Amino acid sequence: SQTIHQWPATLVQPVGSPLSLECTVEGTSNPNLYWYRQAAGRGLQLLFYSVGIGQISSEVPQNLSASRPQDRQFILSSKKLLLSDSGFYLCAWSPGTGYSFGGFFGPGTRLTVL
Amino acid sequence: GEDVEQSLFLSVREGDSSVINCTYTDSSSTYLYWYKQEPGAGLQLLTYIFSNMDMKQDQRLTVLLNKKDKHLSLRIADTQTGDSAIYFCAAGANNLFFGTGTRLTVIP
Numbered sequence: 001s002q003t004i005h006q007w008p009a010t011l012v013q014p015v016g017s018p019l020s021l022e023c024t025v026e027g028t029s030n031p032n033l034y035w036y037r038q039a040a041g042r043g044l045q046l047l048f049y050s051v052g053i054g055q056i057s058s059e060v061p062q063n064l065s066a067s068r069p070q071d072r073q074f075i076l077s078s079k080k081l082l083l084s085d086s087g088f089y090l091c092a093w094s095p096g097t098g099y100s101f102g103g104f105f106g107p108g109t110r111l112t113v114l
Numbered sequence: 115g116e117d118v119e120q121s122l123f124l125s126v127r128e129g130d131s132s133v134i135n136c137t138y139t140d141s142s143s144t145y146l147y148w149y150k151q152e153p154g155a156g157l158q159l160l161t162y163i164f165s166n167m168d169m170k171q172d173q174r175l176t177v178l179l180n181k182k183d184k185h186l187s188l189r190i191a192d193t194q195t196g197d198s199a200i201y202f203c204a205a206g207a208n209n210l211f212f213g214t215g216t217r218l219t220v221i222p
Contacts, residue, residue: 034210
């Protein structure tokens with residue numbers, strides 16, 4: 001069976017510090033991978049998605065970047081965090097070929113920027 | 115990208131039916147989903163429907179799709195207090211676009 005892992009679960013970082021959130025998927029090959037953010041009191045916002053190694057699409061301009069160094073690894077980064085980067089970050093995957101069952105989500109990382 | 119819209123709040127009495135509505139803009143959306151997020155927890159996929167279907171029933175859940183109006187609804191029969199959560203509608207194919215979520219409050 002497939003599983004998706006995210007770490008860390010919670011993170012408190014000062015403004016201006018770097019960020020690296022990691023997501024890995026097990027039990028599947030060539031998944032589509034996604035990073036979402038849920039800001040306080042707001043809905044989910046798609047930040048990045050990837051259909052393959054090294055292929056990253058960005059949905060919104062922002063202070064963040066994403067990388068996919070391996071088939072089942074997706075990393076969300078920032079060189080300098082802003083207060084507005086605080087939120088709940090969710091990684092998700094969906095089957096990479098044919099139809100999709102909508103995405104399976106990881107447990108999330110709660111980021112607080114102070 | 116696609117716009118997916120939902121009302122923000124819904125309150126129902128325990129035992130009544132809940133209907134959560136969603137509209138989307140991209141008629142090429144192949145899959146439409148409903149997710150549930152309980153307090154302090156991650157998203158849980160509740161159910162989904164393919165765009166070539168009008169209705170799908172799964173125990174207490176009924177999903178209705180009006181493709182012409184790009185309208186999706188989730189009906190929860192015999193709503194229980196444990197159904198209190200935020201419900202997200204999502205539409206798309208390989209890429210998903212989410213609504214802002216509807217907070218369902220079940221009154222005992």
